[in-house]
Amino acid sequence: MIGYYVHHQGLGHLTRLQAVAAHLRSPVTGLSSLPRPASWDQDWVQLERDDTMSSPTIAAADPTAHGVLHWVPRHDPGLAGRAAAVSDWIRHARPSLVVVDVSVEIAVLSRLCGVPVVVLAMPGVRTDRTHTLAYDLADALLAPWPEAAHTEGWPRAWRAKLWAVGGLSRFDGRRPGPARSVAPGARRRVLLLWGGGGRGTSAAEVAAARAATPGWKWVERGPGSPSPDLWADLAAADVVVTHGGQNAVAEVAAARRPAVVVAQPRPFDEQVATARAVDRLGVAVGVGTWPDAADWAGLLDRALSRGGEGWRRWSTGHGAASAASRLDAMVDRHRATTTQIPSTRAARTAS
Structure with a gap:
């Protein structure tokens, strides 16, 4: 089982999940404050929103925890609810891994629950304290772009666990058409x-x-x-x-x-x-x-x-399939590991 967290901002995170999920062998559960998509036929955990405070209230709520995190405003009821929902789902579903696209806080929470984490690597300057925390703890960094695009200045440890699969598109595998022929004088x-x-x-x-x-x-x-x-x-x-x-x-x-x-x-x-x-x-x-x-x-x-x-x-034409293959392989590795760990009750009986 894979848990896949989808950020609610924009449409790209959800589109990326759907593109990758189409190629996965492993079952996947979506975790998001976005509503379940009409076309989604697997499990979906609807999370509470954590951004409903008014601007003056947020300013006084230390949303970055003194610069350590990105978004944890004090006393936000949605924040507590979503954290509880994710940890409760992990406890009962026992996923082999959680993919996070994107949230440093969800990545940290999932890893604190003992679950391997795959973090979507983002373009831009990500060497700040908060991103460094998520990228350091990740078991893998999944990059929907070629390695040459955004890794300048990255630590060696990040490069070592990078899965640079190229662009992930819903149109992967389709045959591009030829350049258009334009008649003389036509726009x-x-x-x-x-x-x-x-x-x-x-x-x-x-x-x-x-x-x-x-x-x-x-x-x-x-x-x-x-x-x-x-x-x-x-x-x-x-x-x-x-x-x-x-x-x-x-x-x-x-x-x-x-x-x-x-x-x-x-x-x-x-x-x-x-x-x-x-x-x-x-x-x-x-x-x-x-x-x-x-x-x-x-x-x-x-x-x-x-x-x-x-x-x-930039795009191999099979980026989504490559990402899914790597995720399935990680699931297989961790499934083999977890089946060798006796349950708490069995361990007590054996002792």
Whole structure:
């Protein structure tokens, strides 16, 4: 049995769970304050929210425990409830391991319960005191990106337990379509992708970019205008402009589309790090902030010239299956170990 914690912020953590779970041999239980997805056919533990305090109350509640953790506000009833629910589930389900995507506090709690922990490794600056605690105690660090992307400055111990499987996409295994053929004089297509974690780019800035690129037709997709068929939208795009969230980048990589990756504001400069990585590795054009309108024509042309085949260095096409295989292998190892440990009652009888 695998427990898989899913953070409620954005949509990417849940999408990643579903992509990996589709390839697992082991049963998996979702642990999240998100509601159980309609398509989920395995166990799901609904956790209480821990972010319902008002801002003035949170400020006085020392949510970081003097800088040791990320989110443990004093006297938050949801925090106590979710910790109790996770530890109670571990006690009764006796999982072989818990995957944490992402929460330092859930990683620590699970390991305190004696369960091996696999932590999703995140882009950005993660050498702070709190992340170091989670990464140090993890039995493995599962990275949904290539090793060359984000491991500069990492300790040797982290590298030794890194599973860099590349992008994890719901579209893994699909055959990317060829580059679009555009008739002379016809406008090329831009697919603009937003995620569920919020954006720092205004509608006015997008409108200015459209106006500055009359040779391009922009199609915008996001929480307010979801795609009826994202794979078809990707295939129809000459260039994809996407935020720097890991799942969005993985979807574009799976489709092998030319792209401009634009970082949106996130803690620890997560999306900035991803934008820099795709640009440095030559797989897409990456920028740290939304560009000025006058820059967009050149950026789109650069992306088109770079093409989409470089995404092979980011996405193998079987990242989710590789992650599942490693998790199943860890389950097998720990199942073999735990079956050799006598129960408390049996141990007392034997003595």
